[in-house]
Amino acid sequence: MTVGTDTGAQPDAKERGGILQRPLEHFTARSLGGLVAVVVAGIAFGVLLALVRFKFGPLYDLDHGVADSVNGYVSDHEGLLNVIRFVTDLGGPLKVWAVVLGVAVLLIRRRIRLAVYLVIAGLGALVLDPTIKLLVGRLRPVVDVPVAHAPGNSFPSGHALGSFVVYGSLLLVFLPAVPRRWRPAVIAAVGTLVALIGVSRIALGVHFVSDVLAGWLLGAAWLGITLYAFRLWRREDGRPEPALTEGLEPEAAQDLKPAPTERAVLHHPWVGLAEVLVGWVLVLGALFGFGMWASYHADGTVIAALDDAVPRWFAEHRTPMLDGWSHWASKAGDTHTILAVSLVFCTLVLARWRQWRPILFLTLVMIGELTLFLSSAAAVNRPRPDVPHLDQNLPTAAFPSGHIAATLCLWTTIALIVMARTDSWWRWLSIVAAVVMPVIVTTSRFYRGMHHPSDLMGALMLTALWVGLLFVVLRPNAEAVKADAGDDLQHQDRGVRRFARRSA
Template identity: 65%
Template structure:
């Protein structure tokens, strides 16, 4: 009996010891933030002068160097709400797909708490942003605490705690160091860009540490109350979920012969470029009096003669489906979902190579051919690239064709045909809108089709994104598996 009591007391004592140390750290961060809040709120003189001297020094150091400003803006964007919300949302969806509802709820609560704390405390303090001699960038709202510092600490810290078990033990400390450096750099950029004082960033870090500590401590208490072991925080929140949240636990290698695959892709890229260059030079400078010349002359004029305000507005919106931001957004949503559902890196590599190959082929071909825009009013004004081939159309073809090629053989559900339809409708819609707006000739559209068909065909042959499917074309998600998934989810709900 004594031995049993000792066995139960020992883990509880270890948990209590770790919890006391953690609570002291969290309490220290909270007290530090409270003291700093009061000093800022009551305009303590030494802090007031130190903040303004630091803001002026950073402004004099950074403002003259435009390249440095560009780098700082790129780093600071990693702590902005769009990036953080995307990261947390994708992680939550992936966790739900992997049936890790507890971790998903933890991320939601922790993230929402950070979103609530930032604007409410800024409104409470009402501190104005720094005024510097050479404004570099602009940020709306009040200054204390820094939302970027708070949000990055909470979001990246919570993601780290959730996904630490998916990493090999030797990579955990480097991962913690990388996240720490990233959060530090994001805070530093807010000071260097002149949109926050030093005390704003310190306040964001302290508040972020306090809130992240409280949420993690509450999660660990929840585990203990349900009789589950509470491991050291360095092992993550739920070490037993490590295999389930690992991106591709059963994939030994992404490509069977990586060296030969790289060589094949490089040779193929050159050949595709050669075809694009030959066709582009022909239709741009050597097709006078041919069918292509008539097509490139009459079609832009036909569209220009039928422009109306509603159609112009519609064409603007549809054209946006093919711009860089929309293509990047769809890719950044689709690729993590592929990892969550099918646990394979190869389809992700297929999409990534499709987009990088398309971009490089487009930029090089456009630079070499240098074709002028159609001789009609260009509704989008001057663009830095030439007319041939259409980058909007080529990117749309490559993205949606790659998605359809991945999704269609991996499920037997009716909605797989939606992706086939999107692979046709999206490029056609973007092509019509670009020609309507006077930005491209019909042969620019043909060049985009050549680029997409040849590059995607080459990638599909080399990468083989669906090589993991059993029996060749057998769907990876079948009706029986879907029913089993539903039964497991129901059983997990009853256990909770």
Template identity: 60%
Template sequence: MKSFTGRTLAGLAAVGAAGVGFGVLLMLVRFHFTPLYTFDQGVAEWLNEQIAPHHPLVTVLQAVSSLGGRPIMIWLVGAAVVGLFIRRQPRLAIYLIVTGIGALLLDPSLKLLVGRLRPIVEVPVLHAPGNSFPSGHALGSMVVYGALLLVFLPALGRRSRGFAAALVATVVVAVGFTRIALGVHFVSDVLGGWLVGVAWLGVTAYAFRLWRREAGRPLPPITEGLEPEAGREVVPAPDEHHVLPHPWVAAAELLTGWALIFGALVGFGMLVSYHLKGTFVATLDTVPEWMARHRTPALNELSWYWSKAGDTHAILFVALIACPLMLAMWRRWRPVLFLVLTMFGELSLFLATARAVDRPRPPVEHLDGKLPTAAFPSGHIAATMCLYVAIAVLVFPRTNRWWRWVTVAAAIVMPLGVALSRMYRGMHHPSDVAGAALLTLMLISLLWWVVRPNADRAPDELPPPDAPQPARTAPAEPGPAVSAQAVPADRATVEAGRSR
């Protein structure tokens, strides 16, 4: 009890210090304290002079800054909350929800209260809406990454916890620096965001510990995480001893398979694009011209929505939802690896093949305008096929519920709708669609053979060699003797047999 009281007082003192520091800084900003304004403006102008001329550096800073943006913050918290509910950890899920919502409300409320304008620099490299103090990116990154660290600390070994804390601190500091370097916040804006973030994170963590105390649970040091008892449940893949048995062999097989698929796609693409004039394939490729003659405003709008279902943002959105769900439900990385490799493989094969074949688009009006890639194969259709077919391949063998057929239906309906819309909008020939289908078939087959995404029972769930064996009971009736050679001697023997 004495130890708990001491830790509690120290934590409250730290939270109080952060709150007082933020209050003082808010007053200085609100009443336009001249030395602070001079310092802020001087740093903003100096950084702008150093960074604005270097466009690659600006791109890197924008990418780092996005780690503190609302889309990534909401996805991280949302994925964690869904996973925690699936793993039956509602207390931790509620903690993340309350902490995240609080950060979302604090940012605009404080900005409205202070009403500080954003920096004015000579060469603006980034524009942001709203007021300046405090920095929403600094506040959000401090709260979200800090809360996730507290929730998932029990999943880490003691040696890894210090590294995880250092990584979180690095990300938070880097996000804050980018907001200053990009000229959308003053130094005091970022400091204010960090201070109020620390205060809010401390308040919510303290409230969670009081919740545990009221429930009669022990109160370990905060370095053990919020819920040490949930250690196994917050580990992403507790039932998986290794993702792939032989990763270097798998990498070599994937590279070899990728090269073979690329060669087959280029050969097929060159054939249908330049060497089948006057054949049935050439006649079939006039379908976009027939569709263009039957366009209507209603069909134009409908095709736009279907086409958007296969663009990069929609595919990425679905994949970012599917991966955390699979990890939470199946407790294994292998299905996630299968889906991720499918998407990266599709993208790389599409870009390389389109560049090599360089097929012109159909000779009709292109409703989507001029695109930077060629016609063969269709990237929209290939991405849609790969995504939904991969999801069906993963889901169908794992459940006997009726909704597994929903994934099969999506693997048929979604690519079909996207294919019709892309041809209707004059962006692809039917043979481009065939190229996307060929890409999907070969890539999914390769990954199925190498990754074996549904091989959950062998060898990952075999007990380790030194695991205690269950006591054997004598059979009720004497049976035929079993030769000792008929039983695998150890785990290595079982794995060797299954690998064949």
């Protein structure tokens, strides 16, 4: 009997060779293309460096002409200047925190290879910028109306270099988590951000045009080198070579997605929204009632006596050292610190537990705190204590304390989320922070003469009512409780099965 062979299922040697050769050809073509791009960027940077060193006339005229004309325009438009400062801040120390946070997320999701890539790319940019600035030694522009100041030398622009590398590497790492239809828009947005950061340095008069171009070219070269090295690393592991539009590791898409397994953030969002809005109005009414009484109708009470005695006692015990301490302690409750801690915590929660509900909880807590504070402060309009103030020209009134309320809301919310989601010993640190941080901020605000004790009571009332309301309405830990219950049932089932096997 003759056994037939399926020639369609078994390609011949020539076909097998073609199939095996195709990925190698793709890898070679992409690698050569990347190498050419890196070499071109490096050569362009070298040429630009030489032109700057030898003060090439046309480039010299372009640099100084643009610096003078842009400075003359920007210095006359304060609103535009504020926008430019905001954009340039995105290329400052914030990009370092973006890398740190990105690495933390990747480590939590156990994508070690991508975390190493981010660290190497970021460290390279951090080393290249000061090194080349020191070697070139170019002074910064001198303009008629200085609107910003920056330390160190000028060439190349560290903001342009760093933003190109940091935001470019973050894009390459997290691009697989972006839906395909949105990827062109995300790539364009990142490119626009990097371009605007570079232009902002020229507009502020702290860099020449050639400084920014050099930063972009050097950033492109370094990003290309790290990208090529990463692809070689993948090739050694026998992994396929993806297109750039697929990101560095397309197979990591499921791990990089924020919350791939969450079914629904809220089951009845419109009902929850109505409850939150009604609760906000009621909390505002309670704050207004207590604030008006404590501010204007509490004469002769213990609260009035404390409101007068406590600020005076702190004012009488001021020292230069404590003045400095109170300044930094007060910063722990200002808007920038609260926002930074909130963003970091939300990112880590999303990376660790892959749920949006606790993030929605914290977001609504902080938005509600801000709006309740601003509304009640404007309605009550309470004067600051009658002692010398160490903080001047504050835009809001004394009741309730915004610093204390924000600190209480933030750290209380963090403790509520963490305590329900882990059994590790370190969860008790969230309780410690929820107690210690408000005490530090409260003491500093009293010391600096900015608040009465009843302002603290208002902050406590705001926190208790608002956080309590949102906790009941949103149930931020409901999914965590269900998961724990499921784990307990599985554990019990395993125990029952083991007992049954032993009995048998």
